[in-house]
Each structure stands twice: as C-alpha cells, then as structure tokens.
Amino acid sequence: MTTTPYVAAILNELNRAEDQLADEQVEQLAASITAADRIFVAGAGRSGLMMRAFAMRLMHLGLDAYAVGDTVTRSFKKGDLFIIGSGSGETKSIVPMAEKARSLGGTVAALTLSPFSAIGRLADIAVRLPGAPKDHADNEEATIQPMGSLFEQMLLLVCDAIVLRLMEMQDLRGKTMYGNHANLE
Template sequence: MDDGQMVSSILKELGGVLRHSGEAAKVLTQEVADAAKRGSQVMLFGVGREGLMMKGFAMRLFHLGLRVSCIFDMTTPPISSNDLLVLSAGPGSFSTVEALASIARSANARVLLLTAQPSGPASRLADVVAHVPAQTMASDTSPSPSSLLPMGSLYEGALFILFEIVVLKLKDALGVSSESMRARHTNLE
C-alpha cells in the first residue's frame, strides 16, 4: 500500500467512526454546556494516549471560558456535587477510570464516560455513556482488525476530531466568539 492509499484508508476509517458518533457528540455537548451554564467545573481524565486527547479537549474548554481541570494535575480542585467528570475508557475498563468514577459518584458529581465498549465495566459507574465505535486495544488482536491503525489509534484519533466538533457546537451554544477564545490562549510560548 502506498502512502496515498494509506492516508485514504485511514481517513475513511475515521470518517466511518465519526459518522456513527453523532449521539456521542450530542450528549457530550449537552453535558458540558449544562455544566458551563451552572458554573460547574468540568474535570477530565483518560489514560495514555486517550489522556492526551482529553488534555487537548480540556485546553479548548478553557479557551471557551469554562472552569476545567485535568485529574492528577497539581492544581486539580476537589470534585463536588455540582461538577461534571468526563472520563475515557476506550476498551471499556481501566482501574483508574473506575476508581475516579466511584469517587465522583460518592461526591454526587455527574459522570460521563466516553468508550468504544459501552457494555464494559466502567459504563456501570457512569450517569451517561457516549459511544465512540472505534477499534481500541481491546479489539485490535482479532484475526481481522477493523483498522489499519495500530492498537487504539483509531479511537484516539476519532476522539481528537470529535472533541473539535464538540468545541464548535459549544462555541455556538455558549455564545463564545473566536476573539474571546484567542484572548484566553497562553502568551507563555
């Protein structure tokens, strides 16, 4: 397969996942918009590369003017009953994700789980589950994997684009201008 064919195949895979992730985008947009309108904080966590996508999403939520933090940063405040915890567990389960969901539930916070495996154990701890139907490390070892990309790369790449779609929807829903987003961008680069 040449580079052009590889790019076309990967873009087709991403497009397929995103076409089937409309409900996930809708749910995530609504939950974050509701939290923003309440003045709640939105807290995010994912492990590994999923965590990197979550941090990128947190940055954009900050640019939108939301109170946002990434779990395990030194400046993470406590979670409370008014807050939203957004977790990612592509394969359906990570012990850290399940522990954080349990803590959030004991604080009466709202828990949203992003996952490719909605029947996984982490889903039972969430108030709402957003299904992103992509190959993860839980499904990449089958005799015929669904993605050309290795391990969980399809899920992780889909998260990045899904989050950008959600940011555009939130920008409109919250009435945030591009200029105000840019004004919140760091100048310490």
C-alpha cells in the same frame, strides 16, 4: 511506498466511523458541559492526551476545566462533571475515580467503545465511540491502524466537535477564545 495511501486509508476509516456516532449522545454530553459547575477530564495513555487537549479547549471557551492528576486540579464537588476517555472502559486507575466522583454527587460521562464496561456502567452519560479495541489483531477488518489508534483519533475529533457545538451554543468565535490562550510563552 509513500505515506499518502496510509493517510487516505485512515481518513476513510474515520469517515466510516463518523457514520456510527449517535448524535443524541454527543448532544447530551455538550448540554451537560454547559450545565456543570466545573469540568474534570481523565484518560490513560494516548486517550489521556486527547482528554487533556479537550480540557485545554474547554478552558479556551472560558469554562472551569481540569485534567485530573495535574498539580493545579481542584477538588471535585457536587455539580461538577467528570468526563472519561477510555476505549475499553475498564482502565483500572480510572474506575475508582469514577466511583469517587459519583459518591461526591457529581455527574460522570464516558467516551468509550464499551458503554457496558465498568466505567460505562458508572457513567450517567455514555457516548459510544466507534473504533477498535487495542487487541483487535484477530479482527484486522476493523482497522488497519495499530492498537487503539482509531478510537483515540475519534476521541479527539468528537471532543473537537463538542467544542464547536459549545462555541455555537455560546455564540463564540475562535478570536474570542484566543483571549484565554496562554500568553507567557
């Protein structure tokens, strides 16, 4: 068997998942990004990689964006936005970060499967992403993909869609953004 049927199955799952998104939640997050002084992102594992990619695109937009944990990440302050990508919403290393961001007067946003999770409850903005939890083995109908793959793919796609929405709001084009791309490569 070739990989082509698997690609088609994944794309089919992503199309079904897209139909479950709440546009108003995503739009609220996009608006909060434009209102924030600075944007900080975090996630663990593959979700963390998707969030780091998001921070990079926000920087390409000319926004002051950081991935929590990087050596060049600034201190969080009132007026800043902390965006968390966590399927479970219970990532033990990130819950205290969300609590700290709230205590400092910042806004917390969560991209999650579980808006009623610990992180979801701490969030001012909770965007429920469709997908399946990592331990979905007892519910194979949710996705053919292993572990949290569907959530992680949706996380990247939704973040990229937010970037497109922000580009539209700022009347930016990719060529303009390229001026912020690293050039010491």
